[in-house]
Amino acid sequence: MAMSSEVLPQVMQFLDKNARRISKLGINYQQYRLIVQTKFALASRDHVGLGFNTQKKAGSGNHDLRNSFLLYLFFGVLIGLFLLIPLPHLFALSTVFATIFVMVFLTMLTSYSSLMLDPRDRPLFVARGVSERTLSAARLTVVGFYLLLNVIAIGLPSVVALVVHYGPVAVIGGAVALLLLGLFSFMLALFVYLLVLRFFDGERLKNILNMVQIVMVVGIYLAGQVLPHMADALGALGHVQAGYYLLALPSWFAGPVLLTAGDFNLLNVLLTVLAFGVTIALTVLFWHNSSRFEQYLAKLDQSSDAPRHDGWYVRFCRKLFTRGDEERGYFDFAWRVLREERDFKLRVYPQLAYSLIIPVVFLVTMGDDGASLHSLLQSIGRGGAYALLMFNLALPVAIYNLGFSSQPEAMRLFQRVPLRHDGRFLRACMKVLFARLILPLCLPLVVIFALIGGLQTLIAGIGVLLSLYGITLLMGRSMVHTHLPFSQLFDASNQKGTSSMMGVMLLIIPVDMGLMFLGAFLHSWILAGIVLVVGALMALGSTRMFDRGVVFNVRAVESSEH
Amino acid sequence: MTDYAISLHHLHKQFGSKVVLDDVNFDIAPGTIVGYIGPNGAGKSTTVKIVLGLLDADSGSVELFGKSIDVRTGEYKRRIGYVPEGADVFNALTAREYLQLVGQLYGMDAELAGTRAEKLAAIVGLGEALDRRLVSYSKGMRQLVLIIASLVHNPDILFWDEPLNGLDANAVLLVEQILRELRSRGKTIFYSSHIMDVVQKLSDRIILLNGGTVVADGPFAELNRDADTSLQELFNAMTGYSEHGQRARAFADELMGITADAPATEGGDGDE
DSSP, X not given: OGGGGGSOHHHHHHHHHTHHHHHHTTOOHHHHHHHHHHHHHHHHHTTBOSSOBOOOOTTOHHHHHHHHHHHHHHHXXXXXXXXXXXXXXXXXXXXXXXXXXXXXXXHXXXXXXXXXXXXXXXXXXXXXXXXXHHHHHHHHHHHHHHHHHHHHHHHHHHHHHHHHHHOSHHHHHHHHHHHHHHHHHHHHHHHHHHHHHHHSOHHHHHHHHHHHHHHHHHHHHHHHHHGGGGHHHHHHHTTXXXXXXXXXXXXXXXXXXXXXXXXXXXXXXXXXXXXXXXXXHHHHHHHHHHHHHHHHGGGGGOOOOSOOOOOHHHHHHHHHHOOHHHHHHHHHHHHHHHHHOHHHHHHHHHHHHHHHHHHHHHHHHHSTTSSSHHHXXXXXXXHHHHHGGGGGGGHHHHHHHTTBOSOGGGGGHHHHSOOSOHHHHHHHHHHHHIIIIIHHHHHHHHHHHHHHHOHHHHHHHHHHHHHXXXXXXXXXXXXXXXOOTTOBOOOTTOOTTXXXXXXXXXXXXXXXXXXXXXXXXXXXXXXXXXXXXXXXXXXXXXHGGGSSSOOOOGGGOOOSOO | OOOOSEEEEEEEEEETTEEEEEEEEEEEOSSOEEEEEOSTTSSHHHXXXXXXXXXXXXXXXXXXXXXXXXXXXXXXXXXXXXXXXXOOOOTTSBHHHHHHXXXXXXXXXXXXXXXXXXXXXXXXXXXXXXXXXXXGOOHHHHHHHHHHHHHTTOOSEEEEESTTTTOOHHHHHHHHHHHHHHHHTTOEEEEEOSOHXXXXXXXXXXXXXXXXXXXEEEOHHHHOOSTTOOHHHHHHHHTTOOOHHHHHHHHHHHHHTOOSSSOOOOSOOOOO
């Protein structure tokens, strides 16, 4: 086949050697081989590495794979270093396997979902005589291959590191456990797809996958920030009750390692039995249900027929933020687009979580007595309101990503139906950003902090909230120039405008940190009052900035088919 | 006994409580162009998907050339060519690669599939673009690729759903003539479209599906008792749709701001 130069020849040779075994599973080998070749070529052209879409260069094909492998290997080394720390064995292994599991599972649900859940497959292949079993097997082979490389890259350094505290024989147990963990993650992800598609439609599945992606990325951020502050707690965790390990899925894979290291006890045997037993059971179960999986995939392109109504929150925000029919119309439009843009959420929400973590860490460490509840309450009472300023750290990323959407060509509507007031449209978009991203998190926090800190904190909190509103509008006005919101296709390799975004972020961090500390140490009625007045002035003043000077270049709308 | 190219016997399918196909029966002789028409949701796509094994019928049977189709093996699909409506293709493949892939899926030798795809593409004017990726193709070019993909393995039966979508007038003429040529050489064609003029022009037989039931079946000349009635008008009459004039007037009235009592005004709405 003409695309054979992009297909991995070693993999195809391996499959050819096992053609007879594959055929015995009820798979048409010729068709299977053809589909595997095609999918590898497509993955190569779509620059799917091991979970990262890399730079689009002509002929870069397998370099994407190599580069991704090396990047994951680097992460693997960092994870493996953890095993060199002298910690209780079961705890250390559980932590490492949990980290590997999260990374592999996340990759499976995010980067490889498009390979597993391609709705074009059935009309193309099944309609032309390929059985569902053959199609499923081909897809599993391609995804399995990428996942295997992924697992090896992330896990191999940890397996090698086992020799230091566990002995050379444990390396064999580690390798087996690693491969088993990879298979387990794979099967679990497939079951997630199967279950969701069984009961819901494709739209719901995509939303759930999106949410899982965001939660996991946020979790990784949280772990990166919170864990270093929990050194004492980490030591204490080494004495966790044995039963907890039986419930923690990734801990099962510590069993084989410990058994091969000579640590023979009932817990380790049980963990090993669970690791092998559950993985094999999942694999067999999925294999028996694989044809049903193919049929459920037909629901991928479906979405619910149920009419959608605006919830109370959007009605409330619409009343609060908009004046006049025109602005209301722009507000509703921007709200509905952002509600559906999954990639926007994926790129922005983790940054939002980060802007929440920093004030939490600040408040936890600011107290007089170190990291204790009393200290935390004290910090909140004094500086909680000012810490909320850090939410504007998420704004540059959110405003930058406002320019992109999955269907930019739909914005050509504004070439035919002209925007009567570009400035009002931009202002409405900024208000939506504030209402969707900042307000739902900040407002409850202001209330909670006020309950702890009293009226002073409430006044300061409202002032900060108003300031954040004003800053949102201000940043939007200064960062967005001629590009119409939602009118470009996101291209990770071509990030014009990121330098100004980074510049704004680098400016925000020291300013916000300074204001945060200043506010906390000078907190008083006068300061709270000043913050309230300044916030109100910023909120009022910034709305006027959109009356003139905003002109979008509607001719520059991109297409998702380029 | 005549081996019909395709026979449907008491085909029934429902999704939940909604009956999509209700006791559908027909036999089609080889060398026939069948205009398979009906309003949206009538069951046309469901019929095709059942024949292609993409859906299972709740009851009833499908036969091709006298033999029941065996969905498990899928071998019978080699005798079918399919152009779905609004199909997605793999944009990262070139047209040649896509057509070669399809040919091979139908059991053709790779080289033969490639050579035939090249020749067919050259005939319809895609020769020079054959090695370009499908992402760069216009809508009409993609449609031609889909048409070639349905024919590259020389099937006996064609299921074409809105095959003329995106084609320019010259391409439309060419494709229509190709269909007539194939019909005269014994191919059986199921042609589904909402463009009644073309269906009327091409079809030897019309099967009109409405609400999952066949409401009309036969040559247009037989179905149409009045020589002046078009297929469009027959379709409207048989599907019980006769209020289009009334609705069009209501539409224009709404646009012009005319109520039942107010007189019509000239000019459009401007900014007030």
